[in-house]
Amino acid sequence: MSDPAPPPAIPDERTLRVEALARVEGEGAMYVRTSGGRVAEVELQIYEPPRFFEAFLRGRSYTEPPDITARICGICPVAYQMSACLAIEDACGVTLDGPLADLRRLLYCGEWIESHVLHIYLLHAPDFLGYPSALALARDQADAVQQGLDLKKTGNDLVDLIGGRAVHPVNVRVGGFYRVPTRRELAPMREALLVARDQAEAMIRWVAGFDIPDFERDYVFVALRDPDRYAVVGGELGSSAGWSAPIAEFDDHVHEEHVARSNALRAHLSDGGPYLVGPLARYSLNSAQLSEGAQAAAADAGLGPTCRNPFQSIVVRSVETLHAIDEALAIIERYDEPDVAAVEVVPRAGVGHGATEAPRGLLYHRYDLDDQGLVLDARIVPPTSQNQAAIEDDLAGFVDRHLDLDDETLTLRCEQAIRNYDPCISCATHFLDLTIEDDDGAGPGATDRRPPGRRGR
């Protein structure tokens, strides 16, 4: 100890590799190669097997995509159900308003709470605090973790109450719901949400105190915008680049590309540039529309009106959680049971577009229906495939600035940078099998994490 060894020289050629990313939804890998003191190659590799949703949706009835596409993602099924409903209703010339639209937002608030809190406590906070998992963190901070679990449960309870169950709710249909709750049924939820409100404020203070790397990025943000509220269900496309557009023009602004080595289609803007969707984009475009309490908590947590540091996404998610609680409380307050649980949706030939803000970002659906209401063509663009280019840019930028860190520390930081996005690889996989570059250099620990049988040929 008294005679410290000189720091090891940083080699010119370095490879950082994580064969199976942990604490993300789905199966992905990370590969970074540096050469001559600069980043030469960065890849977020997606090897989650393809499931072909867009193919087997063809020939299904217009009533089915909400239930079928929910199965793309067990973490954000409501997002899929809502985007599907909006797109099909758009094709059929139906728009929901009043209590039915409110109930959809209320259900979505539940999903935001459970998904954001799952990510904050169970997937992301361990990175900031130096633990491999929330279970390990709970050995030292049991109260904090249990409080997070309690808050998550309130979100799940809300989805459960409106939707019937937390994963793949059964009560959503094109046109509305099968059964709507009574005011009386919603009342106990109000009490739980008031408790959750205090827990969310404590959560914001907790994450604001984390050691957050200083790392600003120059993103182009894209999120839904709605003059009346912090947009979640529907609205218009808005961008920090100054454009806005109806959701029906999504295709004019976003192109998907199929690149080798990833099982997700990769999206970029029509000018060829990467963009970012999700909490940072929503917050930066729409923070003035957050609930008063959420705006105050954001200011206390040190956030300005926009946020360009991806490592602060955990703070933004916690602020959005508080907003979702406030919005849920407001909806419950004004709720009057609608006369019908669903409006009639008569199928007709045509194309419909729908977009909502999944917890991870913009989720776009488009359906082309025939006059019997059968799906001729379906297109689904999930948030993580839109963010893939931004994630890789973040990794390259972060590694470039931190080449002084040793491989282990830098790899952990890179994983954390990926988790900034709460990537949902189950969603992004459009649904592929990736060939990982053949390399037997992984040590014995890494071998355990490598999904066997996925080697290159």
Add this chain to the structure above:
Amino acid sequence: MAASRKPTLAVWKFASCDGCQLTLLDCEDELLAIAGGVEVAHFLEASSATVAGPYDLSLVEGSITTPGDLERIRRVRAQSTTLVAIGACATAGGIQALRNYADVDDYLSVVYAHPEYIETLATSTAIADHVTVDLELRGCPISKGQLLDVIGAYLHGRRPDLSTASVCLECKQRGNVCVAVAGGTPCLGPITQAGCGALCPSYLRGCYGCFGPVEGANVAGLVDDLHRQGLTDPDIVRMLRTFNGYADAFREASLALGGTPVTITASPERAS
């Protein structure tokens, strides 16, 4: 290793939506207690720390859809003392088993501009089609209560208490009015295994078969009823072919109704 060590739990994912393993994280009131009773040795969605096998209890989510996964499930089996398949993907191939009724090359061309980049099997199949499975937990998604019961049963060395009745029994137990008889709503409850607590009829909706066919299901009898309710053969085929659409009883009945309601034409528009 000491004889009193905690049993090791591993959670594995194959082709799936993550919803069934998420059900474990959704046990908010029980999660820390479970973590106290077992050593969570491999659960990538929850922890970046992994412990090498063998594992006492493996929960396997997802279906087998790639050549690599075919090898991987054999390795998981070899490392696991008890292997429980969780959810409709693992027990019946899941919604992605709809490819089994189609030409997977057509599917590839619909979704991907460069099908040659993709490595996939022509079929999506259940875990038990490839390795010995000690227990199957049905559902899309699985029931939290059943999952806790299975883990509890494992820890205490008792048999899990899993109903093998139909959804109809659960519906009667809840005191629901029958949506099919009283409301004329098409309902798969009579041929679907219990486990959800008759959720859909409780929400005034017909059961859509998340827990798959009940043992001894009289599918032909129900198909007659559905015909009487005005459903066409393609309607019924679609009802049977969802998340458990490749489970034996649903598959056979849908094939007996003839035709494939899914027609795929390659999409020219997805250029790279």
